[in-house]
Each structure stands twice: as C-alpha cells, then as structure tokens.
Amino acid sequence: MRHRFIALTVFASSFVYYGLLSAREYTWVFASGDSGDWLASANMWFVPQAFGSPLYIALAKIPGALPFNLPITMALVLSAIPAAVTVMLVYLIVWQLTNRALLAITSAVVLLGCGVFLTQATIVEEYCLSVMFVVAAFYFYINDRKYMTALFLGLGTAVHIVVLPIAVLWFFVSYREWRGWIKAMPIYIVAGILPYGLIVWLMASDAPRLYAGGLSWGAVNNYLGGTEVVGTLSLTETPMRLLALVCILLFSLGIAWLSIMRGFRLADKRIALVVLPTVAFPMWYYITCLHPSTWTYLAWAMPFLAVMAGFGLLWERRLIVNVVLAGAILFVVANSYYLNADLISKRDPQALAYFENIMALPNGSAVVCDRYGWRGFAVYYAISEGKEITPIFRDPDTPSDLYSNYIDWVHEKYGLSGSNAKELIEDATEKGLDVYVLE
C-alpha cells in the first residue's frame, strides 16, 4: 500500500514539475520545429512528417477536441503525462529490482533531473509518449510477461518508428527465448506495424496534401526516402559530435554515472543485455546523424540509464546514495530555470510571432513557403486552425512524386494551375490573389 502511494506521489509530483515548466504557447524551443506539424495533426487528418506516427496523430485528436489552448493542452496530455508515467515506471522497476524504496526514489529523481528527458517532456513532441511505452515494455520484460512486452513495444513503434530497431535488438539479445518471442510477435505486429495502415489510408484519401498525399509507389518512396540524414555525418565532424554527446550525457545524469557504470557491471545479464542496445542505439543515431538536433533521440536512453543508476547504488554506502540523490535534486532545481520551456519561449517567442503573422494575413491570400521544416509546419498549423490561405510550396531540389501530387491537389482545391511554384504564383497573381512570401 505504501509502495503504491509512493509510486502515485512520484507520478503526481513529476507531472506538476513538468506541467509548470511546459511551454504555454506554440514554440520551437529545444529544436521542436516539428511542433507545428503535430499541432496541425491535432486539428485535422492529414499525412504528417515521415514515418507518420499513427498512434500519436490519433491520440492528438483528444487535446485537439478539448476547448483549451492547444499547445499547452497537447504538451501536457501527450508529453508531460507520459513523461511523469515514465518516471513512475522507473520507480516501480527499480523497486522491483532492488526492493529498496530509497533507491527507487533516487532513480526516479535522477530521471526527473535529466535535462534531455525534461526538454522533451515540456514541449509538443512525440518522444515521451513513445519512451513511456518502451519503459512499460521493459517493466513487463523484467516480469517475464512476453505478450505485454510485445504489446507495449508495439505501441511505442506505432508512436515512433525508432522503436522498431530497438524491438529488433531486444529480440536478438534475447534469442535464447526466441520461441516465446515468436509467439508474441503477432501482438507486436498488430499493435506496432498495422497502425501504419492509417498513413497509407490518409495518403489514399482526399486529406490535404501538405507534407504528403496521393498514394503511389513513387509517392511512398519519396515520403519514406527523406531519411538521408541518417548515418551520414562527416567523419571530420564526428569528434565534435562525440564531445557534444559526452556533454549531454554529463549534464543530464551528472554524478549518477558512476552508479550507472556499476549497475551495468553488476546487473543480471538478461537485464543488461536489453538495456545496453536501448541505450546504445540512440547514441549511435546521434553520433552518426547529419542533423545536430537528434540529441532528442537520447530521451529513449535516459529512463534505462536512470534504472541502472538505482541498480548500481544497491551495493553503495548510504552516503553515496545521498550524494547521487542530492546531485539529482540540484539538477531538478537548476533545470527549472535553465531548461524551462515556458520561460525560454516567452523570452523569445519566435514561433508564436511567426504564427501570428500568418494568421494576420488577409483571408484568401496565397502564401509562398517551404513544404516542410519549421516554416512549412507553421503554415500547416495555421491552415488547421481555419486560416483561409492557399499554400504555394517552393519547388523541391529534385523531382518528386509528392510534389506533383501536391500540384494536382492545389489545382483541385484552390483552382491554381501550374507545374511549379513560379507558375502557381503567376496564376495566383492573375486571379487577383494577394501573394505573400514567408521567410
């Protein structure tokens, strides 16, 4: 009973902490330029950025239906609550592994003070929801409940595709139990792979063709082929990226690292073998990915490292436990100022100003902008909020089936003709539309 009460307290206090720090308005802080795409997904059905995140866009309709300010509601419902549940799950896992409440609380506080995890828990992003499912899968994994493990790994995959390689790695490291995993695989496929049928259906439907739309082999290939940033970081840049990784890991977990390393050394092989790839994969991704903001993927690693910290403290003196706990509390306090999404976004409300500029344009005008990226996503969000503008997307660098599908759609929906942005602009001007260029 006391144990459950502590778990609930951990959840409640984490939620309050994340809730207080969450950005109240539309923001691009912590490299969250994707937020416009997700906010638009809350308001309407369309194909968002690859690989579609079907479960996330489906759940996004809940905050989208509530009569509150959308950015904060979505940040609370789909980032802060899952993050707080993850902190509680870390408490439960460590309690189960060590049977010591203090160590479980310490691990939970280590995660609460973790900078990388905090940044994703306080903005509109999909990571925390997916992380919550993976950590729940781990909870069932240590309890040897394969079907539940497969179910939650599947749900995590349906939120973000990066869980697919993590699930495959779990399968490989647990190959001795392959018979049990094969039996559980249909559950994983139903929960994790089949939901992506929603994206295929949206491509085939008459949903707005903003990021993607129009179902064809070429269009799907264009849509999924936008992953050229993966594994392509120049080797000459690698030392700096490694330095950045070390700094991120240090400022996120600090002195808990000694206990984490001890945890890996002393943990049961079955647990360490699953934790290791879950931690290593996001690190590999960040080190090799061309895009520097992929540090956000480290959010998947953090709860597992927090678990290892608690486990490593099992053999430590009380003094060391107290030192690690104090360090984590210091992080909680310092982050509440230096990594406060609400404070930072209010200090520099770039996204909100950009969005308000779009909303201030006259209805019926045409807007020339990028098809994706933070500019394009802001336009999606404005359209989803009912702004009557015609989006004229700039030409892609290479010929794209998705772009020609967009051209067809803009002709059908807005009556503009042309095979590229220049011709669309000319046609819009001839038809007497005001044309604005967004930079």
Added chain:
Amino acid sequence: MPPKRGWMCMYLNRRWWAYSGLIVATIAAYVYMVPKIAIQETAVKTIGSNLTLNILLLLFFVGYGADRATRGKPKKVQWLAWGLATAAIVTSLRFLL
C-alpha cells in the same frame, strides 16, 4: 601505504577523485551544453556529410567485428554474425541508391 583513517584518506581515495572529477566535468558540461540545447529550431544548423567515408568505415568495422567475434565459435553463431553483417551492409547500401 595511504592512511585508512582521518581526513587525508579522503584525498587519496580513488573514488573520491572519481566523484570530484565527475562533479567538475558535470558543471563544465552544464555550462557549455545547456545554452546549445535551449535554442530555437531556427538556430539549428545542419553541418556537412561524407557518406562514402562512413560507409567504408561501417563495412570495415562490421566485417572485422563479425570475423573477430565468431572465430572458433560454432557454425550457427558464425552464420548469425555474418547474417547481421550482411544486413548492415545492405542497409548501408540503401543510402547509396
């Protein structure tokens, strides 16, 4: 022999140095990295890539790793390792196409 009691032993303790070093490194990392993290998307700059070098490196490490890891191991394990190595190579080729 380092002293086992008294305040001096603290300074000669390896773990004390480890924790002290970690605290200093953490503070430095916090000061250096937090301003780089707490930025807007508009400030994120993508840097250069070199695909060929990375693929060559990947092929080398995967092949070398599979070979080293399975020397003297049962045939089944060797097949598994080489299967994984092939999968990694095929995946990396996807970036060339």
